[in-house]
Amino acid sequence: MFDPSRRTALSLLAAAPWLGAAARGDGLKLAQAARTQVGVTLDYDPSYRAIGYPRGDVLRSTGVCADVLVRAARDAWNVDLQERIHADMTRAFSAYPAKRAWGQKSADANIDHRRVLNLETYLNRQGARLRESQDARSGDGFSAPLPGDVLTWRLFGNGRPHIGVVVQGPDKVRVVHNIGAGAREEALWIFKLHKPAGHYRWRV
Secondary structure (H helix, E strand, C coil): CCCHHHHHHHHHHHHHHHHHHHHHHHHHHHHHHHHCCCCCCCCCCCCCCCCCCCCCCCCCCCCCHHHHHHHHHHHHHCCCHHHHHHHHHHHCHHHCCHHHHHCCCCCCCCCHHHCHHHHHHHHHHCCCECHHHHHCCCCCCCCCCCCCCEEEEECCCCCCEEEEEEEECCCCCEEEECCCCCCEEEEHHHHCCCEEEEEECCCC
């Protein structure tokens, strides 16, 4: 007698490689979108700016490290982190560090998505953090990052949060980030002295 559950199991097994390939493809799209910012974003400006909503942005010639991920997600996936984080913070403001870190009393769509601590919180709430990220001992010690992964650090010397998008890996890992001189692609080993904070594999 045929067992219907067997058909379901076989279907899932057959679909698994395709799902894996789709997830990898999403990561490659995010990585490519991050790479296109190199040579376009030439400056770093952390100033508070009033911007539109949704899909608001400062000029692409400037920005902060968080803008690398925000712009890449829009370009690669048509996903607006400004809108998603604002909606999530409006629903669950206390889950975010905004009051403790910046004295906010409510969500602010002009700036919330441009802050690394908020991006980390959102990605955590999406279940995107990899468990093994807790084992990293140095800023280049993340376990086998793949294109499209998101890495965060606390910078050596000042503890400032920083974020970047992996564009090559798991071998000879390279990251696009903006640490002060515009969007740049650099080898992961240059982050060795910084404190690893999070490794995220976010797919939509």
